[in-house]
Amino acid sequence: MSIAQNIIQLRASLPKEVTLIAVSKFHPVEAIREAYEAGQRIFGESRAQELKVKQKELPSDIEWHFIGTLQRNKVKDIISYIHTIHSIDSLRLLEEVNKQAAKHNRIINVLLEVHIASEESKQGFSPYECRMFLETIERNAYPYIRITGLMGMATYTEDEEQVQNEFRKLHSLFMEVKEKWFDNVPYFKELSMGMSHDFPIAVEEGSTMIRVGTKIFGERVY
Ligand SMILES: *Cc1c(COP(=O)(O)O)cnc(C)c1O
Numbered sequence: 001m002s003i004a005q006n007i008i009q010l011r012a013s014l015p016k017e018v019t020l021i022a023v024s025k026f027h028p029v030e031a032i033r034e035a036y037e038a039g040q041r042i043f044g045e046s047r048a049q050e051l052k053v054k055q056k057e058l059p060s061d062i063e064w065h066f067i068g069t070l071q072r073n074k075v076k077d078i079i080s081y082i083h084t085i086h087s088i089d090s091l092r093l094l095e096e097v098n099k100q101a102a103k104h105n106r107i108i109n110v111l112l113e114v115h116i117a118s119e120e121s122k123q124g125f126s127p128y129e130c131r132m133f134l135e136t137i138e139r140n141a142y143p144y145i146r147i148t149g150l151m152g153m154a155t156y157t158e159d160e161e162q163v164q165n166e167f168r169k170l171h172s173l174f175m176e177v178k179e180k181w182f183d184n185v186p187y188f189k190e191l192s193m194g195m196s197h198d199f200p201i202a203v204e205e206g207s208t209m210i211r212v213g214t215k216i217f218g219e220r221v222y
Pocket residue numbers: 023025046067068153194195196197211212213214215
């Protein structure tokens with residue numbers, strides 16, 4: 001199937017309140033253009049340098065989401081157009097985003113990344129660190145960012161029950177965080193979870209944003 005057909009079919013299978021982020025990392029601008037022609041406007045990239053090149057060549061009404069590990073010294077390269085950063089996992093990174101956003105007088109949406117998988121290598125706060133982070137940050141000190149939710153990745157496994165449990169855990173943390181720290185904050189509403197192989201489970205467990213690459217664009221060639 002073509003990229004356009006994949007997008008249309010995927011859209012049709014999702015509840016309308018779930019946002020589809022087309023993860024275009026490692027795919028050429030032509031592929032993104034094809035998805036764009038099919039009506040897709042939200043794209044996810046995971047490397048600042050690659051995003052910088054693509055952003056220049058593509059329509060300006062694309063909403064770019066950053067989903068990978070973001071080095072602090074790369075923040076300035078993407079800050080003038082990035083819409084949402086899904087991978088905030090330290091105070092220093094949050095501070096840098098706020099500082100660079102201030103220079104452009106932009107407000108950036110950010111998600112706190114929480115480590116829910118059993119694999120060691122995945123990024124993110126532990127649930128405990130996430131609570132401590134929210135307890136200790138000076139909430140009014142970052143006027144150029146809005147914390148709009150949480151993001152997480154499940155373990156890469158065939159064991160669907162494990163994946164479901166991990167997503168369920170993140171959803172419950174999301175509810176707890178919303179109640180404790182964002183009770184009167186309507187924009188704290190996003191739970192970014194689910195990728196090509198596990199998004200149906202994520203959607204069942206309350207995901208509001210899925211990040212899908214392979215199912216749209218095919219296998220990545222690294
Ligand atoms: C690459 C990536 C995705 C998309 O993965 P697919 O399996 O191709 O859908 C989603 N989220 C993050 C954080 C990624 O790095």
